[in-house]
Amino acid sequence: MKPQLTLGVSLKMYFGYQQTLEWSRQIAEIVKNHPVTRDGHRDGLVELFVFPSLPAIAGAIEAFRGTSVNVGAQNMFWEDAGAYTGEVSGAMLREMGCGYVEIGHAERRRYFAENDKQIADKTTAALQNSLIPVICIGEAERCTAAQAIGQAVAQAQQALGPAEKAGLSGDAILAYEPQWAIGAKEPASAEFIGEVCEGLAARLSLSSAHGDRRVIYGGSAGPGLLTQLGSRTGGLFLGRFSHQPAAYKAILDEASALLLSTANRS
Template sequence: MKPQLTLGVSLKMYFGYQQTLEWSRQIAEIVGHHPATQQGQVELFVFPSLPAIAPTLEAFRGTVMKVGAQNMFWEDAGAYTGEVSGAMLHEMGCGYVEIGHAERRRYFAETDKQIADKTTAALRNQLIPVICIGEAERCSAAQAIEQAVEQAHQALGPAEKQGLSGDAILAYEPQWAIGAKEPASADFIGEVCQGLAQRLVGGASGERRVIYGGSAGPGLLSQLGSRTGGLFLGRFSHQPAAYKAILDEALIFLNNQADRS
């Protein structure tokens, strides 16, 4: 069955190695038994720090949780000290890779061109790119949609020109809502995510899904309902109980969808 909801987590650089493994063990236990995960209707992924990818893959083996990286390089091999290729991530068993997070733009000066090259490399290596888009400053929903659509086209354009097909996730993350106390308001998120879905989903050679990130946590999915394709979680997934609470909301969401159809 096609997933109807996506819940992703980036652990950024918050956890140590053992802490990542402990979190993964606890979350694997929850995911393995939770009714929301039983029928293939939720797509789950997590991005740990690079050195923890292999044991995290192991921890989630046999569950629906997919593992990926928070970043990758745009070439597949060569003299690129310190970088990690999509080819290696794919070889290890990763299914997803995050591209162009606002923190990469801010601290590492990543450009639209680099983000497009990385998106192309992800698709070339059968990885689903989770492309981060979103405005830097607060603005109207219409302005946010315009900016995010432009960023998405910049990121995916070259891959599309090359005829590279594959699924992609567009993580709408207004930069002002990342690392904040609260997410953007549900009405704002709903309007932008729905606008983006209208403009960006459909017509592409693969599946496209728009999800929301930026201080997302328990309670948000219930407020948003089907106005978003899912959530991209940061800090508020660190507590296993919070993650379980979000899966509980996912189950209610799926049951509501089933009642409607």
Template structure:
């Protein structure tokens, strides 16, 4: 990888408020000490539950770790009970926001139109959207790439002339929560195809692709330059796993010199 590895962690709704703060404190200590963070080899971001965001921003301030949210609304203000705007997320100190996760699509019925509108809301508020894409069932890598590109294209098209620097999180839905990630060669082929497509989009300059879907230690080294990083879930609840992945980043950077 020729640019810093992007390592994202979504805490979903597994941790309580104090548990989140304790975990973030431990991750901040790791970031302080790890050469991959100090040397600019990795960009680490954490997406906690909404109520914990201000506390997490405070914990990570000056520690080389960015904070984001797991969702946002497509309008910046108004009578939208229970929703949170990108404007407020930015004001709170967020840098990233996740959109389009398979759980949001399945449980809350979020359509391509809604995902695109939320992505545009993130962009106009200076947040980096983490756009989740992934085929619902296993298919050929070629078919999977076509499915994912269709979803990303809807987002890029909605952005229009607005610069759309995205983190595209490839998470095949059949691998989310599974015991193992998708096969390495499968991931590589899909991600390289998506990355090649993104490179041809003039308003998507600087976009990155990361792999999620039961990602954990050992995978980044196997995927090599097919991805720009990983998007982690429950396996990152163990801070030791985060250390292991940052170690992989450092080893890969040394090997690339």
């Protein structure tokens, strides 16, 4: 079943090792007992993933065992093996039990000079290893919604194009994160976000023969935003605003209410 909502979390490098494991255990308990992720609702309505720091991935996988939360990595290399000191391959991530990997975040571009070709190579490697790439896209400067859609579609095509030309198939998540909104006190307006996410989803669905292309919103996303956006986005990619378990539960509450409202309308 195609998920109706996707909620992802990146812990970036905010937590230590033990703090990551404790957070994972607390979130696991919330998920096990929440109406939207237990019983009959665990059959795919809500897609959940978490990206801890690399050394804590194995511990997080264990903490989330038996829940609907998938664990992935914040980055990967584009080769499966070789003399690439300090890197991690998609093959190893998959062997560990990861199902997702984040690719192309604006901070990777800014601090580590990642370019379009490297992002495309990583996307290809992710799909080759049956990982769902969470590809970060978004404009650097404020602009109109139409301009933002155009830039984001071009970035998505640059990332996925080589894999599609190679005949690779597999689902991909496009995390729309306007770079100017990352780390900001307030996200972009709900109206702007909704318009861009709807436009992106419509444009990307035209070329989805190789797999499902889901559009979610990141960029200072936190509690309350999902309610404002309603069904105009496929979900949220959460950062620091979800690092408190109570805030994460509040967002699950919003997801539950949104799904119930959608079901009642249909």
